[in-house]
Amino acid sequence: MRTPVQSFAVANLRRRPEAVATGGFVAGFDPATTSPFVNYATPLPGAEPTAADVAALVAAFRGRGLTPRLEFAPDSAPAVEPALRAAGFGTEAVHTYLVCEPGTLTVPPPSDAGFAVAVPTAEPEYAAIDAALAEAFTGESTASPEGAARLRRLQDGGGAVRYARTADGGCAGAASCSPPAVGTAEVAGIGTRPAFRRRGVGAAVTAAVAAAMFEQGAASVWLEYSGDDSRRVYERLGFTPQGTRLYLTLEE
Known part of the structure; x- marks a missing residue:
């Protein structure tokens, strides 16, 4: 289906x-x-x-x-x-x-790359996540109190925010997932700071938010990828292609 x-x-x-x-x-x-x-x-x-x-x-x-x-x-x-x-x-x-269902999700083993996946609880954590994502998506967004507040609302409102916490308490990268609707949920905002790339951060936080949605009863989660490297990461987690989405804009 x-x-x-x-x-x-x-x-x-x-x-x-x-x-x-x-x-x-x-x-x-x-x-x-x-x-x-x-x-x-x-x-x-x-x-x-x-x-x-x-x-x-x-x-x-x-x-x-x-x-x-x-x-x-x-x-x-x-x-x-x-x-x-x-x-x-x-x-x-x-x-x-790409779509993942509970039976196809493959959670990677705990990382030995110096980070642990965590759930944010305090305002400084949300601010650090927002700043890390702004660094990951250079030119697409800037860190702001409003961005941190949106992440908090997402987590508190039935969605999921997970981040890779470094040994010094910083944020190496993060992912978020919307609250489920019509049986599915969208994983988005998957970003890793440049200094921490290719260490399994994206895979770890993506699997964590997907697992959180499945624990809430979602039948599936889905996401879009930005290149072949990220596609391969998501496919190893159990995501498979299912369709396309079109983005259209009307310029001045």
Whole structure:
């Protein structure tokens, strides 16, 4: 049975501080950030938007000073991509997503590379994780109190945040996972500081958040990868390819 990735995307965006439903789309906004990786939209499965529906969606973004952006699995709503293309949306990226189920997860053995996987509990830990991820994803985000607060809300709200704690109490890298919806959950924000790469950090924290979701009863977790090296890491953990997700943006 295919993982309901698109239904999950809709449910997840409805959790945003501001969720807007319009013309077969759900847009999720967080007023605390202008990041396009937080503020974006997705179609309802099977949506068949008109030109007016797309225009209304664009207006919801423009009215907030944001670039219109969508993430979705195109096979779940075949009529959406042509409607967006007709309005001028261009391709930002196309990603394959990988899925893991409880029976396929392979947890790596404890590391001898000088770190241990930990659950953050205090504000300095969340700040250190946010800073480490900003370093890992250079140019995509900057460390901020709002970023640390989002991580805390994720952990406290039924999701999972795990980090690789170094011997001196620092953060070598981290991963997070959304709270489950429609039986699945998205693993995201997997990042390792450059000085700690190729030591098993990404594999350890990814397996930890996946295991945490399975303990909560999720039937699956899924993620997207950024290159062949990371794909191989995730496949060794028990993730397998299942479909693609399309990212479209409407520039000025």
